[in-house]
Amino acid sequence: MPILKLERLTQSAFAGFGDVIEMNDRDWFHINNGSTRRYHNQSTVQVTGADGQAGISLARGDAFKLPQTVTMLERHPLGSQSWIPMDGAPFLIVVAPNGVDGLPDEAGIRAFYADGGQGVNYFQGTWHHPLMTLGRQGSFVVIDRIGSVPNCDERDLAQHYTIDGAFKDKAVPPLVSM
Numbered sequence: 256m257p258i259l260k261l262e263r264l265t266q267s268a269f270a271g272f273g274d275v276i277e278m279n280d281r282d283w284f285h286i287n288n289g290s291t292r293r294y295h296n297q298s299t300v301q302v303t304g305a306d307g308q309a310g311i312s313l314a315r316g317d318a319f320k321l322p323q324t325v326t327m328l329e330r331h332p333l334g335s336q337s338w339i340p341m342d343g344a345p346f347l348i349v350v351a352p353n354g355v356d357g358l359p360d361e362a363g364i365r366a367f368y369a370d371g372g373q374g375v376n377y378f379q380g381t382w383h384h385p386l387m388t389l390g391r392q393g394s395f396v397v398i399d400r401i402g403s404v405p406n407c408d409e410r411d412l413a414q415h416y417t418i419d420g421a422f423k424d425k426a427v428p429p430l431v432s433m
């Protein structure tokens with residue numbers, strides 16, 4: 256089973272799949288008479304289709320441990336989906352580009368480590384793995400399309416992949432199995 260080496264989550268590395276939502280090293284400006292820093296407009300909520308609207312939900316993810324096996328991906332064809340940790344929980348992200356057949360292009364499958372101070376907004380239609388909170392339970396704000404029509408395509412992958420905590424960048428120490 257091929258190993259999916261992790262990448263650190265950065266806006267540039269994640270480009271094309273979505274936006275990274277974080278405060279670290281991001282621009283901000285003061286609001287509320289200087290008592291608050293606003294990290295403004297880091298991503299946009301995408302909602303398409305007749306009856307959809309943007310909704311704000313909360314989610315509590317169970318703890319996943321390493322090594323983790325990835326066998327499927329999903330996408331939301333009618334809107335974006337944000338996962339923003341409320342309590343600093345790290346989580347694993349797996350994404351893949353669309354293939355010519357509209358299925359996940361497994362040649363481009365990638366795995367990222369969100370460090371607990373980072374959230375993501377998956378762009379509309381981005382193939383991604385459902386939430387995998389790492390090593391502990393985690394609480395998240397979820398912002399996505401709320402509507403009556405189905406908005407989640409799931410696909411089994413042609414092969415299975417293992418995430419064992421190793422990073423592509425050998426200078427980054429591997430995540431230990433939590």
Ligand SMILES: NC(=O)N[C@@H](O)C(=O)O
Binds near residue numbers: 329385
């Ligand atoms: N369905 C749902 O709310 N969660 C998934 O879409 C996910 O990305 O975890």
Ligand code: NI
Binds near residue numbers: 329331336384385
């Ligand atoms: Ni999703």
